Each structure stands twice: as structure tokens, then as C-alpha cells.
Amino acid sequence: MLINRVGTFFILLGITLIALFILSDMAKSPTCGLLVFGFVSLGLGIFMWFRDPPPPKEPTGRFRILKSMNKKPVKK
Secondary structure (H helix, E strand, O other): OHHHHHHHHHHHHHHHHHHHHHHHHHOOOOOHHHHHHHHHHHHHHHHHHHHOOOOOOOOOOOOHHHHHHHOOOOOO
16 A cells, blocks of 8 residues: 555656646756656656555445435335
């Protein structure tokens, strides 16, 4: 679970660094280090996120009364 959160952090960091590179390129002073570190952290984050995906959520049990009323009785 912790690896998943760290992976999500690296994904967000990579996207931010790539966006900063795009903004620096628009300002006519591109910093290629932002692009390189952005792609490296994005790749590392994706690897970590897929290595330990988030666990599936358990059903909360909401609307269980409505679901049980909706079920049709089984004919014998």
C-alpha cells in the first residue's frame, strides 16, 4: 500500500516537471533537465504503481435493503 502511494507521488511529480518544461519552453528558455527528470520520475511512478496496485474496495452495504427487495423469488 505504501509503494502505491509513493508511486502516485512520483507520477504527479513527473507530470508537474513535464508541465514546467513545457512552460519554460514557451518562455524561450527550455530547461532539458526538467524534461529528463520528469520522464524518469513518471516512469518510476508508473512502475511502482503497477507493481503494487490499490486493493479493491469492499462493498459498503449501502442500499442492501433495496437490493434485497428487488430480487425476485426463485421458482421451484
